[in-house]
Amino acid sequence: MRPLEDLLFRTRLGLIQLEKILAGLSLLLLLIIALSQVVLRNFFELGFADLDVIARHLVLFVTFMGAALASEGNKHIKIDCVSSAIKPRFRDRLKKPLIAISSIVCAIFFWYALQFWIDESQYAPDNEQLALYMALILPLGFLTLSLHFFLLVFSRDTAFIE
């Protein structure tokens, strides 16, 4: 394996680990928060607005990290009625260009998500600071997706990591 290819592969492995940790922890935390809210609301008539904010944003964390992990092994939902009918050799040739397009589109979304976050940060009142910081998942999520697709462009197909 050439040094650059090796570096990209290691980066991808590291990214997958990070995505797995964030996805798993976010979902676990979401479960804990949602359950504690049920208990607090129904047994103690209590409710914490901040917990609600965190839970709602954790869904976005799970979504982005789960989507990034789904890129591995080509697990995204597709309308592949044409691709399933074409020859496997031609289909294989299409894979990398499609992954590259995915990386570019996600990079564009990252740019606009960053713009959105910067705009929000300028006008967010004090009581919305928590939501503001949690909303960082929007640009970071698209960045992760774009990076994951980018690294896949430079990987051999057989190197999909399940």
Place this chain on the structure above:
Amino acid sequence: MIILLIILIILALLGLPLFVALGAGGLYASIQSELDPVVLIIELYRLASHPNLISIPLFTFAGMTMAAGGGPQRLIKLFDALLGWMPGGLAMAAIVSCAFFTAFTGASGVTIIALGGLLYPLFMQSNYSERFSLGLLTSSGSLGLLFPPSLAILLYGIVSGTSIDDLFLAGIVPGLILLIMLSLYSFKSALVWHAPPHPFSWKRLRTAARETIWDIFLPVLVMTGIFGGFVTVTEAAAVTAAYALFIETVIYREIKLTENLPNILIDTAKLVGSILIILGVAMGLTNLLIDTQLPSRLLTFIESHISSQLQFLLLLNIFLLIIGAMMDIFSAIVVVVPLIMPLALRYQIDPVHLGIIFLANLEIGYMTPPVGINLFIASQRFGKTILTLFKSAIPFLAIMLVWLLMISYMPVLTLWWK
């Protein structure tokens, strides 16, 4: 610019991830409308404020936990003890088990993977015909789609703005009718090839019931909680997820927290991520399409050609069956529902009834070529060709089409409680 759009559609058909195709379409539509593409991000962020969104990862987690904890095996044992003494009883047990399980796993293919491998050898041992067994197992992957807490119903409710509680209630009778129709067909078929049923045994039933009692309590918990007005959908999801984790780790001890839980969490995140990312990017695109008055133009066009509700429903069924055969159910909900909602309302179709018709069509689409996902999963699972599986599934497909006509043209089956 129209060339760009055509290229995008071709790329989507060639296998570009749907969320990327929809996202690129959204970027294109916003630039065409001279809007800042930041609106797409605003719409995506708005998704996070939807009160029922949290229930999707939680219910999915509950289903995944049950799948990993041996829930399918226990269910088959129970329903076989309950129904297996009749001709076609094993098939009926399979139908009920699959429906029960799919309701929790969201027809994501887990049913065929988890239950198909267990049931297929059982069918063969019991002298069931291979064709019948393959057909039944291929269609079984989407049977519980209309029962609470189906992921498809949750998504439809979020996208269309229809009450999820109402949709859950409306899906029960149509879902039960389908189970009865398929069970009757199984009974009739088993009489022809003399599949030997085992005798009924109270002892066997008691043992199976004792083993499964905690699983069976799960849908009771969900339905009593939601329909009794004790908890919201999101609260029910939290309790269900915690309950599933509790029974699999503490009662059945099939799942070890350190060994298995991380993988279940990651698998759930993958499934949820691949669905919700489509919803997220499509929200912006569909709102832009609504801004360009596409649904109202579509409405004007359809009004000039179709005058009655009956005609509209027929056209809707044909359209949705084609969509179901071309698109995955979750993407179809996200893309198509915002476009057909205004049309259906114009023809005075209740949004809840529309939801059940919509999902029933897509349930059939799951086993229809060219991209019916059940065909692909079953092909992988049983090592048969797509064509063999499709041929085997034809009788089941025919029954489901009759069922579809019944629920489309008899709204009382879905709206009896109103």
